[in-house]
Amino acid sequence: MRFDKGTKTYPGQKRAALDRLDLEITKGEFVFLVGASGSGKSTFLRLILREARPTSGHVYVAGKEINKLSSWKVPKLRRQLGTVFQDFRLLPNKTVFENVAYALEVIGKPRDEIKKLVPETLDLVGLDGKGHRRPDELSGGEQQRVAIARAYVNRPMILIADEPTGNLDPSTSVGIMKLLDRINREDTTVLMATHDSSIVDQMRKRVIELDEGRVVRDEARGIYGYEN
Numbered sequence: 001m002r003f004d005k006g007t008k009t010y011p012g013q014k015r016a017a018l019d020r021l022d023l024e025i026t027k028g029e030f031v032f033l034v035g036a037s038g039s040g041k042s043t044f045l046r047l048i049l050r051e052a053r054p055t056s057g058h059v060y061v062a063g064k065e066i067n068k069l070s071s072w073k074v075p076k077l078r079r080q081l082g083t084v085f086q087d088f089r090l091l092p093n094k095t096v097f098e099n100v101a102y103a104l105e106v107i108g109k110p111r112d113e114i115k116k117l118v119p120e121t122l123d124l125v126g127l128d129g130k131g132h133r134r135p136d137e138l139s140g141g142e143q144q145r146v147a148i149a150r151a152y153v154n155r156p157m158i159l160i161a162d163e164p165t166g167n168l169d170p171s172t173s174v175g176i177m178k179l180l181d182r183i184n185r186e187d188t189t190v191l192m193a194t195h196d197s198s199i200v201d202q203m204r205k206r207v208i209e210l211d212e213g214r215v216v217r218d219e220a221r222g223i224y225g226y227e228n
């Protein structure tokens, strides 16, 4: 993924939420996106997901220029991007198995493949034997594992995680990070926006810090590096 002077100014705003960003994230990297509230992290992720479009400059994701992609091709792009959020976003009336299977049903995967892929992925995230439960019968950490399974079941090129440990206690968060690290080792790019300084300090991965829409720090094995 690459930003070439990628800029986003929201309608009616004077200041750009992202200001001429130049950076590249290559396949298989693990990247933390940090920065104070309002620094532009969500806007960065929204451009990649094409939930927003750059006002100027270029953003390339999975070899495509985001702004040139016709809207009917957007679902195909999003299939290559798994997403995980702070608030899990599971379907409450579906079981764990159904939540994960749903991600494959909507893209038209055949039933026999779904039957194979879902248990495999639940196993990978440490939820084997819990497929029949509903989200309210799981701990927060387990619910986040379901969300990760759902994001990963289709083996996306990039996993985007927006504050995935934001609702979890520190030891549960460590378990979630081990899982994201494992997924990264399978050659999936992981891009994680976070305010969790202890996680960033423990992992020592690439850290990109934004401030007022600009990159103010980009370190290969960085730390969180600023006060919340």
Ligand SMILES: Nc1ncnc2c1ncn2[C@@H]1O[C@H](COP(=O)(O)OP(=O)(O)OP(=O)(O)O)[C@@H](O)[C@H]1O
Pocket (backbone or CB within 6 Å): 010, 011, 013, 016, 017, 035, 036, 037, 038, 039, 040, 041, 042, 043, 044
């Ligand atoms: N829809 C919008 N309309 C106008 N301005 C917006 C919109 N969304 C974000 N902004 C502005 O763009 C800037 C960047 O916001 P953004 O949400 O990307 O920050 P963030 O780093 O994700 O913050 P947080 O850590 O609080 O989620 C802020 O100044 C914000 O007020």
